[in-house]
Amino acid sequence: MHSRGLLSIGNDTAVTPAGKEAPKFNVLSGTSMACPHVSGIAATVKSQNPTWSPSAIRSAIMTTATRTNNLKTPITTDSSSIATPYDYGAGEVTVTGPLHPGLVYETDxxxxxxxxxxxxxxxxxxxxxxxxxxxxxxxxxxxxxxxxSNIDYPSIAISKFIGKESRKVTNVAGDGEVVFTAIVDTPRGLSVKVIPDKLHFSMNNQKLSYQMVFSSTTSVPKEDMFGSLTWSNGKYKVRSPVVVSV
Incomplete structure (x- = not known):
């Protein structure tokens, strides 16, 4: 996961251009900034959902993360190239999304x-x-x-381009009967099938399983590929990054 934040700095550590007053804040990005922000979000989620396990809280944070910045454009690296899950994991965390994730993956x-x-x-x-x-x-x-590869973790990774992944999700939408539909951003050169492609929950906290089947449609790619699986019912969007490694 990725987080950015403002860090208060003293005048003695600020890099100040000649003739300018030293800034009071600086924008920093990395694990040192991510840790306190994610910890705060995790504590907030736990306070609202005291029975949730650590893995459920992690899932809520990951599956509601975003891949776009405040300009609604894709997150980029320091070199201005489009970032991938290798750079930001599941994405940039949000403050309110993890409080209502819709579905959670629970690693037991x-x-x-x-x-x-x-x-x-x-x-x-x-x-x-x-x-x-x-x-x-x-x-x-x-x-x-x-x-x-089939542990109930909220991200999906596969190698050799052909294979299958199984997962189980828990309904925490609180809406009683609800149906989630699979939306796949398929990595280039692959075919991905989700079985079943709809999850019909009859009650809250119900668990259902699904499987993703990967197959190659072209010659063996030369570089790793990225995509995503999103379970949506219109109100909730539960997104997992997908990485296919060479």
């Missing part, structure tokens, strides 16, 4: 423990790390690549 304890399994942690080490690990937990037997 088993997801994290299984992730550690694939990086060589045995059962005894996992018990030391996670004292609240579910009783009887055992490392999954499916492949490392398949499991890690």
């Amino acid at each position: 304890t088993i997801d994290y423990l299984s992730y550690l399994c694939y990086y060589g942690f045995d059962t005894s080490k996992l018990k030391t790390i996670a004292r609240t690990a579910p009783i009887g937990f055992a490392c999954p037997k499916d492949s490392k690549a398949d499991y890690i």
